[in-house]
Amino acid sequence: MNRTTSDRKNRNPRSSTGRRNRGHNERRPRPAAQSSEFALPETITPPLPAVDTFADMDLAGGLNGKLAELGMESPFPIQAATLPNSLAGRDVLGRGRTGSGKTLAFGLAVLSRLSGRTAAPHRPLAVVLVPTRELAQQVTGALTPYARAARLRISTVVGGMPIGRQAGALRRGTEVVVATPGRLTDLLERGDCHLDQVEISVLDEADQMTDMGFMPQVTHLLDRTLPHGQRMLFSATLDRNVDRLVRRYLHDPVVHSVDPSAGAVTTMEHHVLHIGEDDKRATATRIAAREDRVIMFLDTKRAVDKLVSHLLANGVPAGGLHGGKSQGQRNRTLEQFKDGRVTTLVATNVAARGIDIADLDLVVNVDPPQDHKDYLHRGGRTARAGATGSVVSLILPRQRRSMSRLLSTAGIDANTQSVHSEGAELVQVTGARTPSGVPVTIPEPVGRRTGGARNGGARNGRRRRPGNRGNAQRRAA
Numbered sequence: 001m002n003r004t005t006s007d008r009k010n011r012n013p014r015s016s017t018g019r020r021n022r023g024h025n026e027r028r029p030r031p032a033a034q035s036s037e038f039a040l041p042e043t044i045t046p047p048l049p050a051v052d053t054f055a056d057m058d059l060a061g062g063l064n065g066k067l068a069e070l071g072m073e074s075p076f077p078i079q080a081a082t083l084p085n086s087l088a089g090r091d092v093l094g095r096g097r098t099g100s101g102k103t104l105a106f107g108l109a110v111l112s113r114l115s116g117r118t119a120a121p122h123r124p125l126a127v128v129l130v131p132t133r134e135l136a137q138q139v140t141g142a143l144t145p146y147a148r149a150a151r152l153r154i155s156t157v158v159g160g161m162p163i164g165r166q167a168g169a170l171r172r173g174t175e176v177v178v179a180t181p182g183r184l185t186d187l188l189e190r191g192d193c194h195l196d197q198v199e200i201s202v203l204d205e206a207d208q209m210t211d212m213g214f215m216p217q218v219t220h221l222l223d224r225t226l227p228h229g230q231r232m233l234f235s236a237t238l239d240r241n242v243d244r245l246v247r248r249y250l251h252d253p254v255v256h257s258v259d260p261s262a263g264a265v266t267t268m269e270h271h272v273l274h275i276g277e278d279d280k281r282a283t284a285t286r287i288a289a290r291e292d293r294v295i296m297f298l299d300t301k302r303a304v305d306k307l308v309s310h311l312l313a314n315g316v317p318a319g320g321l322h323g324g325k326s327q328g329q330r331n332r333t334l335e336q337f338k339d340g341r342v343t344t345l346v347a348t349n350v351a352a353r354g355i356d357i358a359d360l361d362l363v364v365n366v367d368p369p370q371d372h373k374d375y376l377h378r379g380g381r382t383a384r385a386g387a388t389g390s391v392v393s394l395i396l397p398r399q400r401r402s403m404s405r406l407l408s409t410a411g412i413d414a415n416t417q418s419v420h421s422e423g424a425e426l427v428q429v430t431g432a433r434t435p436s437g438v439p440v441t442i443p444e445p446v447g448r449r450t451g452g453a454r455n456g457g458a459r460n461g462r463r464r465r466p467g468n469r470g471n472a473q474r475r476a477a
Contacts, residue, residue, distance in 0.1 A: 315435045372410035
């Protein structure tokens with residue numbers, strides 16, 4: 001993955017954390033032997049029983065009032081099962097499919113337990129580690145109303161954004177930090193953040209952090225938190241890649257699994273459409289021209305940019321999202337997709353997690369995913385929180401066998417048929433239409449150049465320490 005700023009060091013073979021260089025392709029090679037599910041740890045101390053309503057929980061501050069104000073009465077299963085235990089200070093290992101409510105499952109516990117507390121400058125009381133910038137912003141956005149109700153400060157710390165502003169928020173004091181591992185490491189090395197007062201640590205989507213090579217940074221950060229603090233690990237999938245984290249940092253955890261690792265969702269339909277090599281672009285174009293919005297996943301940044309240009313030239317309002325764009329550009333593209341100015345979002349796996357779009361009913365794998373976990377998280381952009389949706393994969397003849405194996409591993413029974421770009425079957429499954437052919441222009445989101453993104457924070461008035469060698473320029477999150 002060719003990231004722009006704060007975590008690129010993860011791929012530097014000379015880095016002190018020992019990560020390897022994965023180059024410019026956004027596919028991530030994973031050792032097959034490491035992808036199998038590990039045995040969940042046994043809980044020694046019996047967990048507290050689940051509750052039926054948020055009102056039954058011992059939430060501090062104004063959290064119950066805010067939940068009622070927002071119409072939140074009945075918790076999702078993962079919230080009902082884990083919150084009584086996390087509120088009591090227990091370590092938690094929770095698995096639930098994407099869109100199942102994991103953010104509030106850990107977020108309400110963090111905010112309730114910290115209610116009434118004030119962090120010292122540079123010393124947060126809780127840290128939530130996430131693998132991507134988009135997920136960090138989504139978590140912060142979801143928790144901010146509740147943090148305000150509890151009179152707590154919450155800050156986002158990610159690459160691609162001004163590091164000076166993030167350092168300033170820490171200097172003023174913030175109780176909760178939602179961070180990507182690389183940027184938080186940057187701030188520690190600069191002396192802008194200390195984790196010795198962190199008593200609650202959360203790992204969200206820990207499996208992706210290990211897949212992306214963040215394990216050394218994650219352990220480096222957790223080792224600097226209070227040794228007997230509370231730790232919570234939540235993810236849509238749990239495999240052997242996170243076994244080390246569970247064994248090392250979770251003590252007698254309450255284990256709760258809402259869904260199997262395959263993440264089968266009963267409100268989601270799966271379709272495998274066999275297409276001809278020469279008909280792939282036409283098929284993708286007609287699907288993109290459908291009346292409703294769609295996310296299309298491709299392998300590489302170049303492929304994303306080429307398809308976006310083709311769609312715009314044929315009258316489809318499209319935007320691209322990948323790691324080669326600045327964070328400002330990525331944010332603006334998502335805003336355009338959410339408000340309907342862009343109807344087709346073309347993306348690499350950078351959008352496979354942390355993107356929450358209301359009423360999105362179709363995800364298309366224009367290029368098939370690398371493995372069943374990528375399939376799960378791409379598809380998780382639809383059929384969220386009980387809504388319905390479809391995942392469609394366009395498969396060439398040479399890809400049929402590998403796709404069949406992937407779906408078998410995921411435990412997914414997909415509807416399979418051969419289609420043509422102009423056939424009625426494609427219309428029935430995807431709502432495909434003929435594009436207008438009249439070129440459209442979507443204003444290119446312009447990312448403002450900032451010290452945090454391109455010059456390692458030089459514009460914030462601080463001299464970079466010689467030992468850092470521009471770490472903020474080498475890591476992206």
